[in-house]
Amino acid sequence: FATFYGPQVPPNTGILAIQKMSGNIAGFRIAATGVALELNASFQIVKKLKLVGTPSKIYKNTSFISGMFNSDLEVKRFEGASIKTVSGIRGQIKKALREGHPGSFRATFEDKILRSDIVFCRTWMPVDIKKYYNPVTNHLASSIKGWRGMKTKAQLQIETKTPIEVNADSIYKPIERPERQFKKLRIPKRLEEALPYATKPKEEAKRKRKGYVAKRAVVMEASEKKKHSFIQALNSIRNEKIAQRKTKNTEKIAEKAKQNAKKQKAIDAARKLNKKRQYRSEGKAEAARERKRLKGS
Numbered sequence: 001f002a003t004f005y006g007p008q009v010p011p012n013t014g015i016l017a018i019q020k021m022s023g024n025i026a027g028f029r030i031a032a033t034g035v036a037l038e039l040n041a042s043f044q045i046v047k048k049l050k051l052v053g054t055p056s057k058i059y060k061n062t063s064f065i066s067g068m069f070n071s072d073l074e075v076k077r078f079e080g081a082s083i084k085t086v087s088g089i090r091g092q093i094k095k096a097l098r099e100g101h102p103g104s105f106r107a108t109f110e111d112k113i114l115r116s117d118i119v120f121c122r123t124w125m126p127v128d129i130k131k132y133y134n135p136v137t138n139h140l141a142s143s144i145k146g147w148r149g150m151k152t153k154a155q156l157q158i159e160t161k162t163p164i165e166v167n168a169d170s171i172y173k174p175i176e177r178p179e180r181q182f183k184k185l186r187i188p189k190r191l192e193e194a195l196p197y198a199t200k201p202k203e204e205a206k207r208k209r210k211g212y213v214a215k216r217a218v219v220m221e222a223s224e225k226k227k228h229s230f231i232q233a234l235n236s237i238r239n240e241k242i243a244q245r246k247t248k249n250t251e252k253i254a255e256k257a258k259q260n261a262k263k264q265k266a267i268d269a270a271r272k273l274n275k276k277r278q279y280r281s282e283g284k285a286e287a288a289r290e291r292k293r294l295k296g297s
Helices: 072-077 153-160 189-194 222-296
Strands: 014-018 030-035 046-059 062-066 082-085 090-096 105-109 119-126
Touching: 072 090
Parallel strands: none
Antiparallel strands: 014 030, 046 062, 046 119, 062 105, 082 090, 082 119, 090 105
């Protein structure tokens, strides 16, 4: 559907839309065809407009939203309008803030929102139709004496070889989002005591500060040093034996895998040969039955 401003025509009148009227165009085509459905002096045409803002301060179900409007006058016009977060929490615009960025306002929600939530307001913006049409009565006359339309901007750019103006604000830019920091889950002690053992937190929180025992220097005597060095030597021997055992086990597993691969290869070859013999014998038997059937007929 499309809405045009033009002369009065009865319904079901045919409409033909042509983008370029000159006859010396290689890529000439008809832009659109249709019929007139209705005549009205005042059509109401609207387009969807989504206003986006972010919360700047949150207290329970009340939040201060900024970035959605540019002035307090705009906020005054939208007082009482319904808003919504991306997570689906509904709210309502209350009043503009006296302090802060112009266009900031106070809003209430069904539930407490987060600072990372995006708040948007769905609105409908009226679109006015340009009231202009130019009837051409001598279009069938020759191009020299007849009507010649004004060239479009694209035609002038092609003829003059003027590059298209690029708006820097319209170019897509990479989106840089800050990494979200989640708060640590803290379970109350009473609730933690009532939880079953499987759901209780097992990891202890790391201490930022070292205790007095950790900071205190330990001075060992000569006998204690000998015992400590002896235990370290035993641990080194044990670790070396464990490493050697792991190496031997990996070698054994690799050798076993090679042997299994050879056995499987031989089994597959024998199975393939048996199938080949079976299919050959079945084919001979089928051929013999066919010859016998032909002789009998």
